[in-house]
Amino acid sequence: MxxxxxxxxxxxxxxxxxxxxxxxxxxxxxxxxxxxxxxxxxxxxxxxxxxxxxxxxxxxxxxxxxxVAAPEPTRLFAFHKPTGLITAESDPKGRPTIYNALRNALPRKTPRLMPVGRLDLNTEGLLLLTNDGELKRQMELPSSGIPRTYRARTFGDVTQEMLEELIDGITIDGVHYGSIDANLERRTGRNQWIELTITEGKNREVRKVLEHLGLQVSRLIRTAYGPFELEDLPRGAAREIRSHELGRFRSQIKRSGSQ
Structure with missing residues (x-):
């Protein structure tokens, strides 16, 4: 033994x-x-x-x-998470989870899937899921430097110059957030859409940074995780990442990890 x-x-x-x-x-x-x-x-x-x-x-x-069954080939799925779902297998408060929606979104006989990172209750958009716990871990590590891109609808006063200062990172309540690439997309009065790309993915990072700038966030959508994009995937639907796309991505992770 x-x-x-x-x-x-x-x-x-x-x-x-x-x-x-x-x-x-x-x-x-x-x-x-x-x-x-x-x-x-x-x-x-x-x-x-x-x-x-x-x-x-x-x-x-x-x-x-x-x-324990022998490992199946690694698979990766993209899921368009709606708001109002918890990224967990179960919730003590009885709130619906992503797995409630995935029952109808995934093909039959899909292996058990684990979410790569999390999207909070009120955040929607791209959530990746895999049957490979090791791949999940690699993709979640801040040291992997995998970019995550979000679009945020906000209310308040902000300038492009203020957003560009985030490229050097920012410390809020003793927590340091690394470089953030943020850009104003369009504005109507005091309402605007902002696109942000982060690489650390700390808890509620995007919301905390925008609120620190005095903005109210009314909608937050993750549009990309690494090379994988939400594109036109309908809300509540899922699609499998093609094996050659997954293979290319895994080889990139290995190369970056060995540098």
């Missing part, structure tokens, strides 16, 4: 079980580590004690007593 892994130099070939389970679509790597801490993962019937366990494959591994 590999509960006490040997030093790195003596380890057998393989990968950490948390990484293997994430790739198999069980959950994200962080969620798998919590599952292991909760004693929900076993190997050949013996409860696993550490996520640092090295394995070549998932043979004999169970989660909640159920065998």
């Amino acid at each position: 590999p509960d006490n892994p040997r030093p790195a130099g003596d380890r057998p070939e393989g990968e950490r079980i948390a990484k293997l389970l994430a790739r198999a679509g069980v959950a994200s790597r962080r969620e798998v580590e919590r599952m292991i801490a909760d004693r929900r993962v076993a190997i050949d019937g013996l409860i696993l004690e550490t996520p640092a366990t090295i394995l070549k494959d998932l043979r004999g591994v169970t989660v909640d007593g159920k065998p």
